[in-house]
Amino acid sequence: xxxxxxxxxxxxxxxxxxxxxxxxxxxxxxxxxxxxxxxxxxxxxxxxxxxxxxxxxxxxxxxxxxxxxxxxxxxxxxxxxxxxxxxxxxxxxxxxxxxxxxxxxxxxxxxxxxxxxxxxxxxxxxxxxxxxxxxxxxxxxxxxxxxxxxxxxxxxxxxxxxxxxxxxxxxxxxxxxxxxxxxxxxxxxxxxxxxxxxxxxxxxxxxxxxxxxxxxxxxxxxxxxxxxxxxxxxxxxxxxxxxxxxxxxxxxxxxxxxxxxxxxxxxxxxxx
Amino acid sequence: xxxxxxxxxxxxxxxxxxxxxxxxxxxxxxxxxxxxxxxxxxxxxxxxxxxxxxxxxxxxxxxxxxxxxxxxxxxxxxxxxxxxxxxxxxxxxxxxxxxxxxxxxxxxxxxxxxxxxxxxxxxxxxxxxxxxxxxxxxxxxxxxxxxxxxxxxxxxxxxxxxxxxxxxxxxxxxxxxxxxxxxxxxxxxxxxxxxxxxxxxxxxxxxxxxxxxxxxxxxxxxxxxxxxxxxxxxxxxxxxxxxxxxxxxxxxxxxxxxxxxxxxxxxxxxxxxxxxxxxxxxxxxxxxxxxxxxxxxxxxxxxxxxxxxxxxxxxxxxxxxxxxxxxxxxxxxx
Numbered sequence: 001x002x003x004x005x006x007x008x009x010x011x012x013x014x015x016x017x018x019x020x021x022x023x024x025x026x027x028x029x030x031x032x033x034x035x036x037x038x039x040x041x042x043x044x045x046x047x048x049x050x051x052x053x054x055x056x057x058x059x060x061x062x063x064x065x066x067x068x069x070x071x072x073x074x075x076x077x078x079x080x081x082x083x084x085x086x087x088x089x090x091x092x093x094x095x096x097x098x099x100x101x102x103x104x105x106x107x108x109x110x111x112x113x114x115x116x117x118x119x120x121x122x123x124x125x126x127x128x129x130x131x132x133x134x135x136x137x138x139x140x141x142x143x144x145x146x147x148x149x150x151x152x153x154x155x156x157x158x159x160x161x162x163x164x165x166x167x168x169x170x171x172x173x174x175x176x177x178x179x180x181x182x183x184x185x186x187x188x189x190x191x192x193x194x195x196x197x198x199x200x201x202x203x204x205x206x207x208x209x210x211x212x213x214x215x216x217x218x219x220x221x222x223x224x225x226x227x228x229x230x231x232x233x234x235x236x237x238x239x240x241x242x243x244x245x246x247x248x249x250x251x252x253x254x255x256x257x258x259x260x261x262x263x264x265x266x267x268x269x270x271x272x
Numbered sequence: 273x274x275x276x277x278x279x280x281x282x283x284x285x286x287x288x289x290x291x292x293x294x295x296x297x298x299x300x301x302x303x304x305x306x307x308x309x310x311x312x313x314x315x316x317x318x319x320x321x322x323x324x325x326x327x328x329x330x331x332x333x334x335x336x337x338x339x340x341x342x343x344x345x346x347x348x349x350x351x352x353x354x355x356x357x358x359x360x361x362x363x364x365x366x367x368x369x370x371x372x373x374x375x376x377x378x379x380x381x382x383x384x385x386x387x388x389x390x391x392x393x394x395x396x397x398x399x400x401x402x403x404x405x406x407x408x409x410x411x412x413x414x415x416x417x418x419x420x421x422x423x424x425x426x427x428x429x430x431x432x433x434x435x436x437x438x439x440x441x442x443x444x445x446x447x448x449x450x451x452x453x454x455x456x457x458x459x460x461x462x463x464x465x466x467x468x469x470x471x472x473x474x475x476x477x478x479x480x481x482x483x484x485x486x487x488x489x490x491x492x493x494x495x496x497x498x499x500x501x502x503x504x505x506x507x508x509x510x511x512x513x514x515x516x517x518x519x520x521x522x523x524x525x526x527x528x529x530x531x532x533x534x535x536x537x538x539x540x541x542x543x544x545x546x547x548x549x550x551x552x553x554x555x556x557x558x559x560x561x562x563x564x565x566x567x568x569x570x571x572x573x574x575x576x577x578x579x580x581x582x583x584x585x586x587x588x589x590x591x592x593x594x595x596x597x598x599x600x601x602x603x604x605x606x
Binding site for chain 2: 051056075076078079080081084085086087090092100104105107108157160
């Protein structure tokens with residue numbers, strides 16, 4: 001599919017909640033060092049797929065390979081050193097400070113024998129710095145704004161020092177400013193530190209702007225995948241989201257920009 | 273007054289141990305029978321068997337030791353439950369463990385005429401294990417599996433079910449009422465030291481598991497998914513936590529009957545002191561739980577002198593205003 005290495009790969013994956021099958025026989029590859037975004041309507045199985053790749057949901061059948069190794073055969077702490085997951089809408093316990101939250105990211109590296117080290121300290125400081133939270137380290141997580149809070153959680157996953165970062169709707173409940181703030185941070189982490197990023201996003205325009213690789217999921221199967229420029233068409237949007245739209249080129253970034261049809265006011269544009 | 277530094281927390285912990293010892297000394301010296309320090313020392317160095325000495329060695333010393341141990345056990349069980357259910361109001365009494373263990377003990381007393389202390393202990397432990405399991409299973413039924421909300425509801429329902437079944441038994445057999453009633457109100461008075469000796473191994477294991485779990489509980493508190501993502505075997509942490517709760521709450525209820533409010537109140541006091549870090553919360557809950565119960569027991573001797581109030585009534589008297597204050601000010605800020 002894409003040139004280069006594969007970070008995550010599924011083969012004949014079957015996922016179900018109890019008796020309800022969500023995904024059956026799925027093969028997908030997530031390219032290494034790129035930003036991949038899963039899109040699709042509510043309930044299509046994109047979050048379920050993401051959760052299974054982070055071993056939060058055990059597959060009924062099929063395998064998931066992390067850098068070529070089956071995750072079912074790996075120790076869970078070893079997985080945590082390579083892959084971090086930020087679930088949807090995480091809630092910090094009351095009274096937890098940013099520093100305490102970020103420190104938890106070092107959990108996979110600790111054991112009865114190996115306690116807090118200078119390396120742990122350095123990586124925590126680095127994570128705080130990368131997310132711009134140096135000044136806020138002693139504040140309670142509860143007291144932060146939505147965007148800051150999400151950055152604090154991302155800092156925790158960075159303290160894990162993973163090659164691969166999975167995020168389930170990291171921008172939900174954030175206003176536009178904070179959505180861009182969080183996505184810019186993830187973009188920097190990818191471009192400067194070469195971390196693979198796989199996330200679920202709902203805003204298609206932002207997905208097109210930030211994704212190197214886009215995967216459109218429909219009813220538990222992959223409808224299309226590729227670069228947003230190649231695959232984002234009105235027919236895809238109609239088939240996957242049951243919505244008509246016009247697609248133009250973003251005047252600033254040149255990436256695909258969707259304008260949904262529907263009702264609304266209409267004004268005559270004044271030229272010049 | 274929150275303590276932030278590491279050194280401050282160690283210092284506070286050592287101070288709390290001294291305060292606990294002071295409270296226990298007070299419990300040995302103070303009461304209806306007037307005794308001096310001199311009598312207390314002589315009771316151990318030159319025992320003669322006079323009444324004053326017997327009061328100290330046979331009545332007050334066991335009471336002080338039992339109060340400290342049971343208070344600590346209830347507080348730690350409450351702290352663990354609050355983390356596992358992610359419900360700041362959870363405790364052995366609210367989640368039904370006390371009511372369940374009580375029902376088993378009352379049923380054994382009345383239906384099978386069990387009176388041996390050792391038998392009570394086992395029945396209490398089995399009762400709290402059965403109740404925990406029932407709550408756990410009830411909370412897991414339905415879609416979405418085990419959720420903190422469902423566990424809380426299941427616990428409240430189970431607590432009410434067992435409490436009404438206990439009352440049903442008491443209505444059937446009024447003659448046994450007197451004997452059972454005093455135990456049901458919760459008391460550490462008139463308990464022999466042997467009773468505490470019987471539960472010491474279980475309490476020790478329960479405390480050790482809780483102390484050992486501190487760091488893992490900090491991770492689990494951030495939610496099942498985050499904890500799993502960080503590489504934690506969450507089922508193992510929950511299982512060990514449950515074992516510790518059953519051992520601690522089961523031992524406590526077997527020895528002292530269902531003493532309410534310590535389990536919910538003390539963890540909140542401790543959170544106010546050292547925050548939500550379970551590596552500190554557990555040891556502080558042990559000492560402060562002991563202090564609160566020993567003090568409540570002391571107060572129980574004096575409020576209606578010469579009559580004594582069961583300490584379970586006393587903790588409720590202190591607990592209810594505390595509970596309201598927490599509800600008003602917001603959880604965790606007490």
